[in-house]
Amino acid sequence: MNWSDKELIDGCKRRSAKHEEYFFKKYYGYVMGISLSYAKDRDLAQEIVNDSFMKFFGSIKSFEEFQSVKSWLRRITVNTAIDFYRKNKKIREQLEINEQTEVFHEVNALGDLAYENLIAILDQLPDDQKLVFNLYEVEGYSHKEIAGKLNITESSSRVYLARAKAKLRKLVHTHLKEYAGR
Structure with missing residues (x-):
């Protein structure tokens, strides 16, 4: 099947399992690529991917046609990675730092x-x-x-x-x- 993004979104809004499965397969690599840039290993990235798609399908009714599917999915994935970080790792004690920071030169x-x-x-x-x-x-x-x-x-x-x-x-x-x- 070669559904357009609009057809996929409409099907997902109707909770069509076929549309959701096709959408998942179509965008899995994209979401995994984003997730891998935030996770230490593939297993953690896979958790982020799964949570991202669950959030996407759970909030699909609020998706507007004028939005870009990829940018919306990217935002969900990045926020899911942040949520995962917050949830699964206690943020170390706040750093007490001086206002002076060392300036580093970029490496090209x-x-x-x-x-x-x-x-x-x-x-x-x-x-x-x-x-x-x-x-x-x-x-x-x-x-x-x-x-x-x-x-x-x-x-x-x-x-x-x-x-x-x-x-x-x-x-x-x-x-x-x-x-x-x-």
């Missing part, structure tokens, strides 16, 4: 890395740093928005991001040295 070596290597490097970040990095750099949230979503301070969000970038810099440098040595 990421272009030399294969996608799989980049994902493996990102997976080495602590969960809180990876989450803030993705929300800020990939999704485009501000530190104020991140702080609100994660129940942390804006300055903690900045620190997590700075630490993530510093660690990524070291990991990329190490990876490139290993790659050059081959």
Whole structure:
């Protein structure tokens, strides 16, 4: 079957199992890709995927035709990943930090890395740093928005991001040295 998104949405609104199954199959890879950028492993990503689709189907009646299916599904998936993070991991004690933060220079070596290597490097970040990095750099949230979503301070969000970038810099440098040595 080759249903359009509109036909799929209409069928999902009627709770048609066939339409829901086809929608799931059509967008599974897209949602899994987003989930993998927030989860440490495939099992956690699969939980995020399942919860995202459950939320999507549960709220399908509020979907408006003028909305983009992909952007709505992306927002649900990102919010589900954030909810998962909040629910399954106690946020460490609030960081007491100085207002002074170290400024780091950007590394432009990421272009030399294969996608799989980049994902493996990102997976080495602590969960809180990876989450803030993705929300800020990939999704485009501000530190104020991140702080609100994660129940942390804006300055903690900045620190997590700075630490993530510093660690990524070291990991990329190490990876490139290993790659050059081959």
